[in-house]
Amino acid sequence: xxxxxxxxxxxxxxxxxxxxxxxxxxxxxxxxxxxxxxxxxxxxxxxxxxxxxxxxxxxxxxxxxxxxxxxxxxxxxxxxxxxxxxxxxxxxxxxxxxxxxxxxxxxxxxxxxxxxxxxxxxxxxxxxxxxxxxxxxxxxxxxxxxxxxxxxxxxxxxxxxxxxxxxxxxxxxxxxxxxxxxxxxxxxxxxxxxxxxxxxxxxxxxxxxxxxxxxxxxxxxxxxxxxxxxxxxxxxxxxxxxxxxxxxxxxxxxxxxxxxxxxxxxxxxxxxxxxxxxxxxxxxxxxxxxxxxxxxxxxxxxxxxxxxxxxxxxxxxxxxxxxxxxxxxxxxxxxxxxxxxxxxxxxxxxxxxxxxxxxxxxxxxxxxxxxxxxxxxxxxxxxxxxxxxxxxxxxxxxxxxxxxxxxxxxxxxxxxxxxxxxxxxxxxxxxxxx
Amino acid sequence: xxxxxxxxxxxxxxxxxxxxxxxxxxxxxxxxxxxxxxxxxxxxxxxxxxxxxxxxxxxxxxxxxxxxxxxxxxxxxxxxxxxxxxxxxxxxxxxxxxxxxxxxxxxxxxxxxxxxxxxxxxxxxxxxxxxxxxxxxxxxxxxxxxxxxxxxxxxxxxxxxxxxxxxxxxxxxxxxxxxxxxxxxxxxxxxxxxxxxxxxxxxxxxxxxxxxxxxxxxxxxxxxxxxxxxxxxxxxxxxxxxxxxxxxxxxxxxxxxxxxxxxxxxxxxxxxxxxxxxxxxxxxxxxxxxxx
Numbered sequence: 082x083x084x085x086x087x088x089x090x091x092x093x094x095x096x097x098x099x100x101x102x103x104x105x106x107x108x109x110x111x112x113x114x115x116x117x118x119x120x121x122x123x124x125x126x127x128x129x130x131x132x133x134x135x136x137x138x139x140x141x142x143x144x145x146x147x148x149x150x151x152x153x154x155x156x157x158x159x160x161x162x163x164x165x166x167x168x169x170x171x172x173x174x175x176x177x178x179x180x181x182x183x184x185x186x187x188x189x190x191x192x193x194x195x196x197x198x199x200x201x202x203x204x205x206x207x208x209x210x211x212x213x214x215x216x217x218x219x220x221x222x223x224x225x226x227x228x229x230x231x232x233x234x235x236x237x238x239x240x241x242x243x244x245x246x247x248x249x250x251x252x253x254x255x256x257x258x259x260x261x262x263x264x265x266x267x268x269x270x271x272x273x274x275x276x277x278x279x280x281x282x283x284x285x286x287x288x289x290x291x292x293x294x295x296x297x298x299x300x301x302x303x304x305x306x307x308x309x310x311x312x313x314x315x316x317x318x319x320x321x322x323x324x325x326x327x328x329x330x331x332x333x334x335x336x337x338x339x340x341x342x343x344x345x346x347x348x349x350x351x352x353x354x355x356x357x358x359x360x361x362x363x364x365x366x367x368x369x370x371x372x373x374x375x376x377x378x379x380x381x382x383x384x385x386x387x388x389x390x391x392x393x394x395x396x397x398x399x400x401x402x403x404x405x406x407x408x409x410x411x412x413x414x415x416x417x418x419x420x421x422x423x424x425x426x427x428x429x430x431x432x433x434x435x436x437x438x439x440x441x442x443x444x445x446x447x448x449x450x451x452x453x454x455x456x457x458x459x460x461x462x463x464x465x466x467x468x469x470x471x472x473x474x475x476x477x478x479x480x481x482x483x484x485x486x487x488x489x490x491x492x493x494x495x496x497x498x499x500x501x502x503x504x505x506x507x508x509x510x511x512x513x514x515x
Numbered sequence: 516x517x518x519x520x521x522x523x524x525x526x527x528x529x530x531x532x533x534x535x536x537x538x539x540x541x542x543x544x545x546x547x548x549x550x551x552x553x554x555x556x557x558x559x560x561x562x563x564x565x566x567x568x569x570x571x572x573x574x575x576x577x578x579x580x581x582x583x584x585x586x587x588x589x590x591x592x593x594x595x596x597x598x599x600x601x602x603x604x605x606x607x608x609x610x611x612x613x614x615x616x617x618x619x620x621x622x623x624x625x626x627x628x629x630x631x632x633x634x635x636x637x638x639x640x641x642x643x644x645x646x647x648x649x650x651x652x653x654x655x656x657x658x659x660x661x662x663x664x665x666x667x668x669x670x671x672x673x674x675x676x677x678x679x680x681x682x683x684x685x686x687x688x689x690x691x692x693x694x695x696x697x698x699x700x701x702x703x704x705x706x707x708x709x710x711x712x713x714x715x716x717x718x719x720x721x722x723x724x725x726x727x728x729x730x731x732x733x734x735x736x737x738x739x740x741x742x743x744x745x746x747x748x749x750x751x752x753x754x755x756x757x758x759x760x761x762x763x764x765x766x767x768x769x770x771x772x773x774x775x776x777x778x779x780x781x782x783x784x785x786x787x788x789x790x791x792x793x794x795x796x797x798x799x800x801x802x803x804x805x806x807x
Contacts, residue, residue: 157772164560182775186560267661268644276753329667330644332756338643347645476773482757489669489757 112143113402115409116170118159120392121150122228123337123356127426131413134422138412142405153278153336157476164188169397171406177391177461178472180214180222185469189221190396190403195411196220202416204436212460213467214393222393223410224433226423228354229454230282230377230390235349237371238265250287250316250378253350257326260349268328270320271343271351274484277336278389283352283377284480285387287313289463290380295474295505300465302509304502307495310483313380314494318487332485344368352377354390355451359427374450376457388458389475391433431455470512479504553781563778570782579758580766584786587762589673590748591741594680595734601681602688602733607722609689610696620690627686635750638679642666642751669759672752676760679747684737691733695726728805735798742787763787 117135122128132148139146149170151159156176160183163169169188173179183189192214200206206214206224214222232253234246239256242263247253257270274280288294288305291313295305320327331339339351344360346368361369377386394410396403412418423430424442428451432438443452462471474480483501486492492500517525553570555563574580609620626634641648642665650662665675703721712720723730745764748754754761754769761769763784771780 157775161559161772161775182560188560275755328644328662329664329669329756330662331667333666333672333752335639335750335753342645345646473774476775477769478773485755485757489755489759 113405114145114147115139115142115172115400115402115406116147116149117172117174117409118149118151118170119174120156120176121152122429123340123354124359124427124429127422127429130422130425134413134418135409138409138418141412142408144402144405144409146409167399169399171396171400171402172409173395173397174225175222175393175395177213177389177393178467178469178475180393180395181216181462181467181472182469183395183397184216184221188397188399190398190407191219191221192223192394192396192407192410193220195223195407195414198411199223199414199434202436203414203419203432203434205434207433207435207438207456209388209456209458209460210391210433212462212465213391216466222395223414225392225394225414226426226430227388227433227455227458228390228392228429229388229431229451229458230278230286230352230354230386231374231450231454232377233343233351233353233357233372233374235346235368235371236373238269238349241265246373246375247350248375248379250290250313250380253378254316254320254324254326257320257349258324261324261326266347266349268326268331268347269349270327271331271339271348272317272320272327273331273334273339273351274317274481274488275332275334276478276481277334279334279336279339279352280481281475281478282387282389284484285389285459285461285463285475286377286385287317287380288480289385289387289459290378290382292380292382294464295502296462296465296471296509298464300462300468300471300514302470302506302514305498305505307498309382310498310501311494314484314487314497318484318494321488329488332488343372355427355429355447358447359429362427374447376450376454384457385463386454386458387463388455388460391460465514468512468514470509470514473508473512474505477504477508479508549781550785552777553785555778557776557778557781559775559777566778570779571786573779574782574786579761580783580786582758583761583763583766583783586673586758586760587742587787590677590680590744590760590762591738593673593677594684594741595738597677597681598685598688598737599730599734601685602692603730605685605689606692606696607718609693620693623689624686626683627690629683631683631746632750634683635679635747638675638682638747639666639751642675666752667756669756672756672760676748676751679751680741680744683747684741687737688733691729692726695729696722699725728802731798731801735794738794739791742791743784 119131135148136146153176160179164186175183180189196206210224210227214220214224238260239246242259244256244259247256253270260266260269272283274284288310291309293305293310293313295302297303321329339353340357340360342348343351343353343357344366357372358374360366361372376384394413396406396410400406419432419437423432423437428448431451433455438452443449460467461475462468465471479501483497486497486500487494552563554565554567556566557563605623609616612619644650644662644664644667647662647665649665653659653663654661663671665671699722704717707717707721743764744762745768748760748762748765749768752760754765763786767780767784770776770783
């Protein structure tokens with residue numbers, strides 16, 4: 082018997098085995114693979130809905146989708162490595178400064194067509210969200226949602242001392258003093274001024290509400306006006322240095338320590354996203370009935386809130402399947418998918434398009450405050466657009482360092498403002514606004 | 516035609532080639548690349564431009580960097596000094612233990628094998644102003660009336676991160692010293708006993724001189740690791756309050772990742788290199804002298 086004859090039955094057997102063992106490609110086999118990176122939020126049920134939506138959209142586009150997550154803490158570690166190694170995902174959920182940074186590098190596709198499609202279903206983009214995604218007349222990202230920072234306070238404590246919920250920065254200091262004097266909390270004022278969003282977002286709201294923005298409307302550096310900035314610094318640092326209503330430990334808090342301290346009943350005020358409401362609701366927390374939220378305070382120049390926690394969908398140019406990636410983004414932002422996500426987000430995901438803002442879902446006392454916060458919010462770099470330089474002012478902690486210099490290093494507010502101006506000028510000199 | 520000697524040389528080079536290539540790829544290239552980057556203006560996503568020593572000059576001119584350098588020195592020196600003392604005490608004590616020696620050694624090694632992230636989070640919780648075990652205990656036993664600001668007071672924050680670092684690192688000292696102690700001949704101690712030497716004299720005259728090479732190497736290695744530590748400070752304080760615990764690693768992270776300025780971030784992390792190089796040269800020369 083020849084070798085060929087002997088091997089034939091073996092070959093047939095091999096073919097049969099392979100045919101039986103090999104996975105069935107199925108009638109709707111994916112034409113390709115897409116990768117998507119998204120933020121892991123403090124609301125896991127909302128994340129699940131988003132993932133399900135994204136998978137459904139990918140399936141419609143005939144694609145397989147691999148989802149990876151990051152937190153606010155490691156987002157830029159992941160993106161920095163990907164930018165350098167040219168391995169950005171096909172679909173990138175970017176924070177408030179991400180579109181400006183990546184578009185400036187020429188790494189984001191023009192998303193104007195997708196935005197056009199989304200606005201037909203969800204209405205126009207909010208003007209304040211547009212500054213973070215539109216550059217040179219083109220949209221480089223699709224606004225996904227905003228997580229508004231609101232003022233959490235204990236309404237039972239305020240009732241006990243006969244105080245109205247505070248509406249100004251000064252009122253927070255005054256009420257904190259009363260709470261301390263009443264012996265309810267040693268350190269009621271939970272504004273941390275640390276290196277997390279709970280620090281730098283209120284820092285911008287504070288400065289802007291005192292009229293101390295550092296750029297003009299075109300985004301060019303003009304310097305922090307010294308008078309208003311010093312006034313603002315004196316108000317908030319007195320809580321640490323004079324009234325002792327805030328503890329130095331707050332300056333080292335992580336992004337979740339203020340949530341924990343508030344829910345442990347140790348502080349009266351703290352700035353935070355709506356995640357505390359979700360945590361109290363899901364744990365049936367005893368403080369739920371005593372927890373209330375309010376718009377962040379206003380100052381002499383008005384209520385100029387920062388809208389720092391804004392997430393946007395970008396499609397990096399590195400990807401080979403741009404069309405499909407854009408189709409998936411368009412689908413995730415379609416009315417049906419968006420409403421599923423929004424209404425399952427425990428009021429964390431606030432739309433940045435006009436129409437869903439009027440949905441009855443927001444027609445609750447907390448919902449109204451949350452929506453109002455987003456409507457009043459300004460993008461990073463206000464009153465100009467979000468620029469790479471404005472992004473770096475936030476990410477290099479210049480603003481919170483200015484405040485902590487007064488508290489920790491005991492420099493005068495005037496000297497702290499001078500130092501901050503020097504650092505911001507250096508950033509704008511290095512990253513000039515185009 | 517190759518001679519035997521040449522053939523032997525060729526074989527020798529061939530045998531060490533894989534290791535040499537491995538070291539070049541994984542050690543030399545990243546190291547040289549980091550040095551090169553520190554001499555450039557390199558922003559993430561853009562090409563690097565050579566700027567010579569400008570990054571270093573700017574850092575030296577920066578008040579913030581001077582604070583970071585001072586903090587790094589305090590963090591490292593304080594951590595190493597205490598780890599050295601506790602590690603030595605641990606080794607001497609364990610050296611005397613006969614029963615359960617292995618078990619105790621295993622327990623004492625725990626801090627060293629637990630991931631640093633877990634250690635940092637645990638210490639952060641222990642020292643929490645409101646709910647931390649340390650403050651709750653101090654208040655309960657009446658030592659203080661209200662919680663101590665371990666992570667908020669600038670000097671206590673540095674003390675806190677140093678404490679966490681010591682807790683993590685002292686077993687390395689202890690176990691290394693213990694291994695060295697077991698090589699010291701018992702006859703030396705017996706002779707010293709005959710001469711009427713006390714415990715202190717035996718430690719200074721026999722124990723320490725016998726294990727000083729190990730002490731030098733362990734101290735050097737731990738100094739390098741401590742100087743480059745990131746996790747403990749980043750998780751416990753993020754370099755705060757203000758810049759009170761900002762050290763080289765956290766500062767480089769802030770510059771390189773958050774601000775996307777790789778060139779200057781590399782320069783900041785390279786700043787400790789001359790000191791480390793001096794230490795390495797010093798220890799190596801010392802060890803050579805000892806061998807001779």
